[in-house]
Amino acid sequence: xxxxxxxxxxxxxxxxxADSPLFTSRAAIGSLSGEQIYDHICQGCHMSGALGxxxxxxxxxxxxxxxxxxxxxxxxxxxxxxxGMPPFGLPANRESSRATHLTDAQIAxxxxxxxxxxxxxxxxxxxxxxxxxxxxxxxELIGPQ
Amino acid sequence: MQNGDGSNSLSRRQLLQxxxxxxxxxxxxxxxxxxxxxxxxxxxxxxxxxxAPKGASVLILGAGMAGMTAAxxxxxxxxKVQVLEYNGRxxxxxxxxxxxxxxxxxxxxxxxxxxxxxxYINPGPWRIPYHHHGMMHYAKRLGIALEPFFQVxxxxxIHSSQAFGGKPQRFREVKADYQGHVAELLxxxxxxxxxDASVTKEDQEILLESLREWGALDKxxxxxxxxxxxxRRGYEKNPGGGLNGKPIPSKPVALRDLLESGLWQxxxxxxxxxxxxxxxxxxxxxxxxxxxxxxxLGPLIRYNSKVIxxxxxxxxxxxxxxxxxxxGSKQSARADxxxxxxxxxxxxxxxxxxxxxxxxAISAVPYAAAIKVGLQFKRRFWEEDExxxxxxxxxxxxxMNIGYPNTGFQSGGKGVLLxxxxxxxxxxxxxxxxxxxxxxxxxxxxxQIHPQYHKEFDNGVAVAWHxxxxxxxxxxxxxxxxxxxxxxxxxxxxxxxALAGEHASYLGGWQEGAVTSALDxxxxxxxxxxxxxxxx
Numbered sequence: 001x002x003x004x005x006x007x008x009x010x011x012x013x014x015x016x017x018a019d020s021p022l023f024t025s026r027a028a029i030g031s032l033s034g035e036q037i038y039d040h041i042c043q044g045c046h047m048s049g050a051l052g053x054x055x056x057x058x059x060x061x062x063x064x065x066x067x068x069x070x071x072x073x074x075x076x077x078x079x080x081x082x083x084g085m086p087p088f089g090l091p092a093n094r095e096s097s098r099a100t101h102l103t104d105a106q107i108a109x110x111x112x113x114x115x116x117x118x119x120x121x122x123x124x125x126x127x128x129x130x131x132x133x134x135x136x137x138x139x140e141l142i143g144p145q
Numbered sequence: 146m147q148n149g150d151g152s153n154s155l156s157r158r159q160l161l162q163x164x165x166x167x168x169x170x171x172x173x174x175x176x177x178x179x180x181x182x183x184x185x186x187x188x189x190x191x192x193x194x195x196x197a198p199k200g201a202s203v204l205i206l207g208a209g210m211a212g213m214t215a216a217x218x219x220x221x222x223x224x225k226v227q228v229l230e231y232n233g234r235x236x237x238x239x240x241x242x243x244x245x246x247x248x249x250x251x252x253x254x255x256x257x258x259x260x261x262x263x264x265y266i267n268p269g270p271w272r273i274p275y276h277h278h279g280m281m282h283y284a285k286r287l288g289i290a291l292e293p294f295f296q297v298x299x300x301x302x303i304h305s306s307q308a309f310g311g312k313p314q315r316f317r318e319v320k321a322d323y324q325g326h327v328a329e330l331l332x333x334x335x336x337x338x339x340x341d342a343s344v345t346k347e348d349q350e351i352l353l354e355s356l357r358e359w360g361a362l363d364k365x366x367x368x369x370x371x372x373x374x375x376x377r378r379g380y381e382k383n384p385g386g387g388l389n390g391k392p393i394p395s396k397p398v399a400l401r402d403l404l405e406s407g408l409w410q411x412x413x414x415x416x417x418x419x420x421x422x423x424x425x426x427x428x429x430x431x432x433x434x435x436x437x438x439x440x441x442l443g444p445l446i447r448y449n450s451k452v453i454x455x456x457x458x459x460x461x462x463x464x465x466x467x468x469x470x471x472x473g474s475k476q477s478a479r480a481d482x483x484x485x486x487x488x489x490x491x492x493x494x495x496x497x498x499x500x501x502x503x504x505x506a507i508s509a510v511p512y513a514a515a516i517k518v519g520l521q522f523k524r525r526f527w528e529e530d531e532x533x534x535x536x537x538x539x540x541x542x543x544x545m546n547i548g549y550p551n552t553g554f555q556s557g558g559k560g561v562l563l564x565x566x567x568x569x570x571x572x573x574x575x576x577x578x579x580x581x582x583x584x585x586x587x588x589x590x591x592x593q594i595h596p597q598y599h600k601e602f603d604n605g606v607a608v609a610w611h612x613x614x615x616x617x618x619x620x621x622x623x624x625x626x627x628x629x630x631x632x633x634x635x636x637x638x639x640x641x642x643a644l645a646g647e648h649a650s651y652l653g654g655w656q657e658g659a660v661t662s663a664l665d666x667x668x669x670x671x672x673x674x675x676x677x678x679x680x681x
Contacts, residue, residue, distance in 0.1 A: 022582055023543055047252045053252045084493065084617050084618050139624040139625070
């Protein structure tokens with residue numbers, strides 16, 4: 001069993017090294033910084049420059065966003081989702097069966113990033129333990145992998 | 146390596162997580178079942194609504210499968226029906242992108258589909274299981290020709306970039322070898338009397354014979370290279386006619402290599418209820434159904450109509466909408482009843498006076514990210530070089546699936562592959578790219594499976610569902626928790642407003658969910674309308 005575990009571990013490490021600025025393997029998601037999380041994930045809906053977008057419904061503009069005065073609002077949204085936005089937080093028991101969630105530290109990091117960029121100038125430095133204290137999703141829900 | 150000193154040894158869960166990376170696995174369908182997938186259609190045959198109150202009217206929001214099913218049946222029942230649709234076409238997620246089509250995603254990036262005539266991809270649904278009786282019924286009623294959809298192709302691949310040197314393995318070989326080795330092990334256990342407590346002596350004889358048959362074992366219950374085994378996994382040299390016709394058997398892969406590869410996860414891909422033969426696709430693209438529905442309903446549908454307010458009062462429902470082409474002008478439509486099929490991420494942003502229960506339910510359902518990328522190649526190399534005719538290759542690469550066209554076999558000229566069907570976090574990352582970057586990455590990854598990509602690639606289109614302006618996502622994701630809290634509130638009629646769509650079903654992500662939820666909703670609306678008598 002040891003051999004097998006080592007072998008698989010090497011394999012996972014090898015795939016992480018094949019990452020590009022455009023795509024990060026699931027194995028390496030856990031090491032993304034706040035800025036990288038924005039570029040790799042949030043930008044899909046909130047767009048480059050955090051400008052948001054409009055269709056039949058809209059994705060909110062995060063740039064110069066007055067609601068960002070509350071770091072809790074931003075952190076709770078990333079953790080638990082909002083309307084159609086999927087939750088990114090670990091489930092309440094903090095156990096994930098698949099590496100598809102952002103850690104509390106990463107959520108703190110991405111909250112700090114969006115609140116201090118895109119014309120947002122909030123200085124509070126949110127910590128992982130502050131995020132950990134907020135309610136987390138009841139169940140995992142980032143979609144089947 | 147970090148675990149060189151053993152301090153970092155993996156838990157069983159982590160181990161399974163790690164090998165759980167091969168896409169399209171049974172694990173996925175297990176996950177999907179808990180989200181409400183994989184349930185049987187409740188379709189009970191054609192609906193018959195009798196005796197619509199004289200002059201009664203229904204306003205339907207959305208001309209997708211749910212909205213058009215409802216419009217079609219309510220019109221037959223005698224209701225005055227009007228449909229408002231955001232897009233300039235019918236169908237919603239029932240949609241095919243063909244050469245000449247343009248698609249603008251949220252954020253404003255526009256793609257021009259440059260496929261050759263008759264070539265297409267289905268960015269949304271692409272298959273109809275035979276037991277989706279509602280979809281089958283309307284396809285027949287609308288005169289849609291169906292073609293087989295090959296969910297399982299024994300000659301397509303299961304691929305792991307971490308196993309067999311990254312060389313894709315044929316489904317046929319993986320299945321035969323896994324089955325053979327497991328049969329051999331179980332036969333061994335039986336003959337060593339390990340099963341005495343569970344199986345009677347007589348039944349052990351039957352079990353052994355069944356294992357021999359199931360696994361293609363030899364007379365000693367061993368799984369070894371032989372004609373019988375090659376008849377399952379394929380030959381080194383196929384049998385043929387004439388002087389050199391004698392076949393050469395192939396050699397099975399060792400059990401250990403197979404287990405450690407993780408490829409066994411791809412074996413049950415056609416075993417789940419939704420994926421069992423037979424499955425179908427409309428000839429010419431899934432969008433043919435929506436287009437036919439749209440023709441059938443004709444002027445009942447008002448296109449380019451963006452709903453901005455839904456207001457009910459004691460006598461009816463007034464919907465305010467803007468023309469999506471010239472957004473300045475507001476107009477309104479009114480009817481006695483309203484069936485709203487607008488996807489929840491959009492509906493959550495539209496003011497609507499319903500009770501707290503329905504309002505909370507509308508906000509409680511996140512929508513999945515999903516990506517489909519269509520690639521046109523200069524020739525059908527998957528058929529010409531690799532003899533893959535339809536079906537799906539599964540891979541642990543971020544592209545997750547390659548879908549081969551289930552039609553147009555051996556036709557000359559160009560061909561279009563589904564180069565990627567991606568969900569989950571991978572899909573979110575692809576959504577964050579530009580369409581050109583998505584196509585470029587998909588070609589790059591896909592060439593690890595089909596090196597011909599480099600030479601034969603022609604052009605591509607990439608649809609990221611979180612950027613689809615008319616849905617803001619692919620489908621609603623329920624958990625058992627949110628179902629318990631919100632599902633009934635979502636489906637229950639609120640005053641004069643009922644909701645329908647795949648989101649209001651236990652067949653999430655399937656068109657059958659949209660159809661059956663619409664039929665259920667209009668049945669209840671009709672009862673209420675009849676109970677209230679003539680035009681209110």
